[in-house]
Amino acid sequence: MKLIKALVLIVTFISTVASATENSRAIDVDSHIITKHKATINNQKINYTVNTGTQPVWNTQGHPIATLHYTYYKKDKVKDDSKRPLLISFNGGPGSASVWMHIAYTGPRVLKIDNEGYPVQPYGLQDNPFSVLDVADIVFVNPVNTGYSRVLPNKDGTMPSKADQKKWFFGVNADIKYLSEWLNTFVTRHNRFRSPKFLIGESYGTTRVSGLAHALQNQQWMYINGVVLVSPTDIGIKREGPMKTANRLPYFAAAAWYHKALEPSLQNKDLLEVLAEVETYTINQYLPALAKGAFIGTKEKTSTIAQVAKYSGLSEKFVAQNNLDIPTDAFWKELLRSKGFTLGRLDSRYLGIDKRDAGDSPDYWPELTSWLHSFTPAINYYLREELNYKTDVKYNMFGDVYPWDRSNNETGEQLRLAMAQNPYLNVMIQAGYYDGATNYFDAKYTLWQLDPSGKMRDRLSFKGYRSGHMMYLRRADLKKSNQELREFIQSSLPNPDEAAKY
Numbered sequence: 233m234k235l236i237k238a239l240v241l242i243v244t245f246i247s248t249v250a251s252a253t254e255n256s257r258a259i260d261v262d263s264h265i266i267t268k269h270k271a272t273i274n275n276q277k278i279n280y281t282v283n284t285g286t287q288p289v290w291n292t293q294g295h296p297i298a299t300l301h302y303t304y305y306k307k308d309k310v311k312d313d314s315k316r317p318l319l320i321s322f323n324g325g326p327g328s329a330s331v332w333m334h335i336a337y338t339g340p341r342v343l344k345i346d347n348e349g350y351p352v353q354p355y356g357l358q359d360n361p362f363s364v365l366d367v368a369d370i371v372f373v374n375p376v377n378t379g380y381s382r383v384l385p386n387k388d389g390t391m392p393s394k395a396d397q398k399k400w401f402f403g404v405n406a407d408i409k410y411l412s413e414w415l416n417t418f419v420t421r422h423n424r425f426r427s428p429k430f431l432i433g434e435s436y437g438t439t440r441v442s443g444l445a446h447a448l449q450n451q452q453w454m455y456i457n458g459v460v461l462v463s464p465t466d467i468g469i470k471r472e473g474p475m476k477t478a479n480r481l482p483y484f485a486a487a488a489w490y491h492k493a494l495e496p497s498l499q500n501k502d503l504l505e506v507l508a509e510v511e512t513y514t515i516n517q518y519l520p521a522l523a524k525g526a527f528i529g530t531k532e533k534t535s536t537i538a539q540v541a542k543y544s545g546l547s548e549k550f551v552a553q554n555n556l557d558i559p560t561d562a563f564w565k566e567l568l569r570s571k572g573f574t575l576g577r578l579d580s581r582y583l584g585i586d587k588r589d590a591g592d593s594p595d596y597w598p599e600l601t602s603w604l605h606s607f608t609p610a611i612n613y614y615l616r617e618e619l620n621y622k623t624d625v626k627y628n629m630f631g632d633v634y635p636w637d638r639s640n641n642e643t644g645e646q647l648r649l650a651m652a653q654n655p656y657l658n659v660m661i662q663a664g665y666y667d668g669a670t671n672y673f674d675a676k677y678t679l680w681q682l683d684p685s686g687k688m689r690d691r692l693s694f695k696g697y698r699s700g701h702m703m704y705l706r707r708a709d710l711k712k713s714n715q716e717l718r719e720f721i722q723s724s725l726p727n728p729d730e731a732a733k734y
Contacts, residue, residue: 259301281306327377335607340359341614362715404636445657473522475677517539518540545567565591667701
């Protein structure tokens with residue numbers, strides 16, 4: 233009996249210690265670890281330094297209210313940093329860590345995957361010979377509650393209320409405000425104020441960097457040379473009603489073409505030839521037909537149903553049953569229903585298997601589950617074992633940032649104004665044709681509407697890829713997208729003594 237009581241006491245003690253350890257687990261507020269590395273990038277041998285650590289977010293009283301985890305890549309033996317570009321990278325969500333582009337796109341180490349972007353075991357990393365580190369230093373930033381970044385306790389040790397956290401961090405404009413302040417500190421600490429600066433964001437990160445371009449220029453007095461929008465959101469440029477519906481058709485055509493679901497006259501053409509035809513039809517005929525709503529003529533409606541079915545790979549009956557307005561969820565479920573598969577949302581090359589073939593939307597997103605299972609072990613291994621950043625804090629692939637305040641999203645207009653104020657500032661969009669979440673034709677529409685005056689058209693560009701939301705996962709597009717990013721950075725640098733004026 234005494235032995236049992238003793239064992240109970242020991243177990244209770246261990247549980248109490250474990251609980252206390254768990255509750256006291258915290259990230260360092262201000263820290264950094266330096267490591268040295270070598271790589272061959274763009275056929276150049278490069279030595280580089282990685283600084284990974286945390287840097288505080290302060291309130292107006294100078295008290296740290298959060299700390300952000302970052303990873304900063306800097307090429308060694310650069311004589312003049314004032315001529316060396318700095319690329320500042322964010323992912324999206326909101327609530328997503330800056331892991332995706334970090335270890336799959338621009339960084340010198342990328343996910344171990346096959347040539348089409350599908351994971352292979354054992355999970356890990358490989359060298360990225362296409363990284364843009366040869367032409368720019370890169371910092372990957374994790375916003376609050378993503379990666380290792382965290383909200384910090386108040387001075388009295390209590391956590392800020394949910395209302396205060398939302399006001400400080402979790403909304404379109406709060407996000408931009410605190411990140412612009414944080415970047416000012418980062419640029420100051422690392423002596424990069426004179427360097428050309430570029431912002432790159434993916435998905436919701438495009439909303440973030442569009443607003444940051446304006447905030448950095450108007451609140452931190454820091455000119456930006458370029459903004460890259462990867463798989464962009466609407467950035468506050470509304471796409472509603474018939475336009476929202478019409479813009480889906482080119483993406484439907486791309487996904488159907490990939491899965492060989494189009495009729496031979498289209499299937500035998502190259503993807504880009506098909507998309508050019510569908511885009512022309514979408515703007516000139518499908519959109520006007522949708523705008524007529526219930527008052528469209530019978531003949532025109534019948535013709536439109538047939539053409540939309542032809543381009544989407546869906547049956548005329550299905551198109552008619554949806555009154556020409558086909559939800560993306562329904563498309564993902566319907567296109568390959570007869571074969572027993574659903575399509576991925578973020579990358580429609582991926583296939584899923586549902587419990588039932590019936591229904592109007594997929595059970596899950598096969599691409600996202602695949603990515604999370606391969607990215608998570610890779611980033612945890614990389615930060616700890618290769619970059620020597622060790623902590624017991626959990627790396628949040630997706631963090632708690634909700635409810636997110638989406639009100640007063642004027643980031644598209646803010647980006648336009650930043651361009652107008654700064655003759656140096658160029659914008660490039662990169663998008664995958666098989667992305668059903670932020671489809672490529674919506675991205676083109678955003679580009680067209682960003683500057684209604686047309687006076688800055690020569691500073692706007694679009695690049696498309698034969699892959700999905702994270703177009704860089706396909707190796708051919710990893711090479712192509714990095715090269716086009718490299719060229720964008722180089723072409724956005726002004727000539728010596730070229731003044732910023734119109």
